[in-house]
Amino acid sequence: MTVLPRALPALLVLLGAWQLIVVVASVPPWILPAPVQVVQALLEHRRTLAVDAAVTGGEIVAGLLLGTTLGIASAVLLCVVRSARRWALPLMVISQAVPVFALAPVLTLWFGYGPGAKVAMATLIIYFPVVAASVDGLRYADPGMLDLARTLGAGPRAELWHLRLPAALPSIGSGIRVAASVAPIGAVVGEWTGSSRGLGHAMLQANARLDTDLMFAALACLCAIAVALYVAVDRALDRALYWQADRLHLSSSPELLLR
């Protein structure tokens, strides 16, 4: 909740600058509408935009959950099955290198024009950051900790569950944060390729009709969703990573700084 009050003045400054530019430079409304017009469009179309926002929001969240689950599961698999790493890692790098734009039409043909393709695209875009971060976290566990575990008689499963995974959580967390910020991209690209509802679809439609204020209104909704998602994920991760020093507000402790 402390994010909003701090962001508000910055937001107002941005909006003010925007309004100023439009007025001073006499920018035609079909290139860049003034914030006032965008707000008007938002209010005028609030019902359809709400439905579109729910559709796109659902696709994003579903993609985030699916991509994160698959990503972490893949990383665990790679950790457990050592031999898999050799061929799996290049495959994952390729999955990241292929631009989602290129795959979008193919995925749409397979999954149809429903939410399936959008969720698939969001999942794809999220998958690699999560896997990479998770593999890193799992692989580079503190050897001293692992030594200790061995002397305490821990088997490989206990080592993975009680040590490697919790130790990897900070790394996995940063992967999830990246995922939360790119998930909207996958969903919107999916909608551009084929859809009947959603904010991406609304933007396309408005653009074609030269309804630029509506396009910006839909864009504003999308931004709001993206920010809300990021904040929610950030909060959840903070809760999950309760033991991290700065969360405990101990950063003022000099001993901790020296550590």
Added chain:
Amino acid sequence: MMRSRFLPRAALCLFALAFAGQAHATDDAEPVALTVLLDWFVNPDHAPLIVAEQQGWFEQAGLEVTFVEPADPSLPPKLVAAGRADLAITYQPQLHVQADAGLPLVRIATLVATPLNALVVLADGPIRTIADLDGKRVGYSVGGFEDALLGTMLESHGLTLDAVELINVNFSLSPSLLSGQVDAVIGAFRNFELNQMDIEGRPGRAFFPEEEGVPAYDELIVVAHRDRLAEGPDAAALNAFTGVLERAAAFIVNRPEQAWKVFAASDADGLDNELNRRAWRDTVPRFALRPAALDGARYERFAGFMRARGLIDAPPALDTYARQLPGPPR
């Protein structure tokens, strides 16, 4: 003595004449550069432009024309309106929307004088008449007015737009129809998608908007920024442009085979294929033979149609967004 007096004078006269000719030539020695933004990747719809360029007719008319292919058809008119390009190929229905939105664009020529848009279904599919579309899925690519066309066509068969589920398939018109993802597509070009489906072995059946209650319109037109039409070298260049278009259209109609070869040769890798060959055959009868000519009443009729469908508010005066240019001198 006489010879020596005559020769220098003769030489001087010749010299003067030569210079005079040169002075005349410097008037059009500086070709006017025109950037033309196409509506899509080069295809037979653009034949007059490509043929004219290949034959050097733009050059002869003192124009240096560059074609740019965009990936987003809605962008070229905006770029011209913003002064970033000289001419754009766009669609007449789009022009009405643009005029309504206040873009300073004027139609100066017609490229394709008939609608190309069609409602397409699989020939061997269950849809025999438009009425069969009740409760079906229709794919469209975002042009902004496809649902107005479709709505009119449905209404002429007793259905409304609510009777179908509209799905934006974003230019994947043939694939979505062929794969069965949708039951019909609107926004397919009758000279293109139909041939594409034919080649795939799954021919389509088309319903034409102008036969189902939609007023006839020009599918492809050329627009310029309104300020360019004031008197001066700009206006002259535009006049020359329309003149070249007319020359090319006539050439294509008179010698379609030869014109095809010229068109295909412009880009050996890309253009010479079965689809383009068939599309060429179907497009040739549709090129505007009098590109500069403007049927004002027809434009007004279509503007009224768009207003009735709620796509535009109040159409501005026709003269502000469509003109018939006088053409080149001579």
Added chain:
Amino acid sequence: MITGSSSGPNVRAPGLRIEAVSLALAGRAVLDGLSLDIVAQRWHALLGRSGTGKSSLLRVLAGLQALDGGRTVADDGEPLPGRIAWMAQDDGLLPWLSARDNVMLGARLRGEPRAAARGRADTLLDRVGLGERGGALPATLSGGQRQRVALARTLFEDRAVVLMDEPFSRLDAITRHELQALAHRLLARRTVLLVTHDPLEALRLADRVSVLADGAVHDTVRIDGAAPRDTRTATVLAHVDALWAALQRT
């Protein structure tokens, strides 16, 4: 399962026999035919410059590193694995577990019932003077407190042999002093092998001190008197001189 009190194991702690062990790491001979006898139920200190293989020897004994040659056995004939507790320089506390949960880490890793373990952990925390801080996260504890938790964890395992790799080197002098005494008291009657770089620490706590160099034992000294010793006595000071000289020769 040994459930003896922290004052001593139920089973008699054995001595260790290290017989001509060799180990090469990254092409370098870390242990070179090293032989050493560790007397049962006594503290034995290993001194030496860094890189002389002290830690490697400990890791071999702990079962974390395989030997290239030689062997290590308990002098009662029973196998060594499972009878060794390990305490490193790094307290090794898991930051996401409370002090109590860290103490009973072994039980958690081995899947043993938690309720009984919790009671024992609390008792042990009490013994190291942290009875009130059972629920605290390691980040909220000082360095000395964290090593106490590590000590409690070592005691929780109740193993007969304890290997300590410079466990107090990161602490300030006063805390180190206190912890040395505490450890010596709580680990009574166990066989303890202590690696240290501080001759005074060795002489204060151990009954025997071996100087390691070039992967082998150069010298072993026996010190009389009960530990923890007063390091200001003449005997100890004489030993200090001898050890310094021995170290400087290596």
